[in-house]
Amino acid sequence: MNRFFLWKPGWWILHALAAAFMLWLGHIVRFD
Amino acid sequence: MLQKEKLRRLLAGGLFFISLGGWILHVRIHPPSENASYSVPFIAGLIGFTAVPAMFLFRKTLAYAYVVNGMLVIIGTITMTHFSLAHPPETITFYTLIFHTLFPDVVILFTNFMLGKALFELEMLKTEETRSRQGRFFRYPNMGWWLVHLVALSAVYLLGHLFWQ
Numbered sequence: 326m327n328r329f330f331l332w333k334p335g336w337w338i339l340h341a342l343a344a345a346f347m348l349w350l351g352h353i354v355r356f357d
Numbered sequence: 358m359l360q361k362e363k364l365r366r367l368l369a370g371g372l373f374f375i376s377l378g379g380w381i382l383h384v385r386i387h388p389p390s391e392n393a394s395y396s397v398p399f400i401a402g403l404i405g406f407t408a409v410p411a412m413f414l415f416r417k418t419l420a421y422a423y424v425v426n427g428m429l430v431i432i433g434t435i436t437m438t439h440f441s442l443a444h445p446p447e448t449i450t451f452y453t454l455i456f457h458t459l460f461p462d463v464v465i466l467f468t469n470f471m472l473g474k475a476l477f478e479l480e481m482l483k484t485e486e487t488r489s490r491q492g493r494f495f496r497y498p499n500m501g502w503w504l505v506h507l508v509a510l511s512a513v514y515l516l517g518h519l520f521w522q
Binding site for chain 2: 343344347350351353356357
């Protein structure tokens with residue numbers, strides 16, 4: 326059975342890691 | 358060899374060549390030894406022409422390849438758009454926005470996405486009636502899902518850029 330995606334811990338872990346990565350990317354990439 | 362298998366290899370080959378070309382251009386324009394942030398396109402491009410085309414060739418890793426490829430395209434789109442905003446043309450006209458920004462580079466990058474989507478659809482979404490297509494524009498693996506991720510990744514990137522100095 327496919328559970329609704331928001332009830333899966335893997336979804337939250339993946340998105341927390343991805344958000345942390347994108348925050349860090351925005352932080353390090355400077356073009357000035 | 359089946360025609361489908363041949364198409365799969367040709368598409369994966371196309372993905373390999375365009376990614377390799379982009380990677381070499383990046384290395385030539387800004388080698389990672391000059392600045393730590395130049396290692397972002399270096400690593401992203403390296404994954405793009407090695408792991409991603411290889412993963413597209415195996416059914417087990419195909420769905421992962423589709424996601425990784427699309428996310429690399431989104432990251433490239435965000436960072437190159439950022440560069441264009443940081444170095445805008447001196448006068449803003451339709452002509453300069455097209456020819457004096459990284460707009461053509463972003464357009465070339467979209468080819469990577471289209472090749473990846475073609476590889477995915479060839480194997481996973483065999484007909485227009487496939488269940489995952491039906492009425493679920495904003496759900497994986499449809500285009501709305503990519504649109505949501507482009508907007509969300511851009512927003513988080515912008516937050517990191519503005520508030521984490």
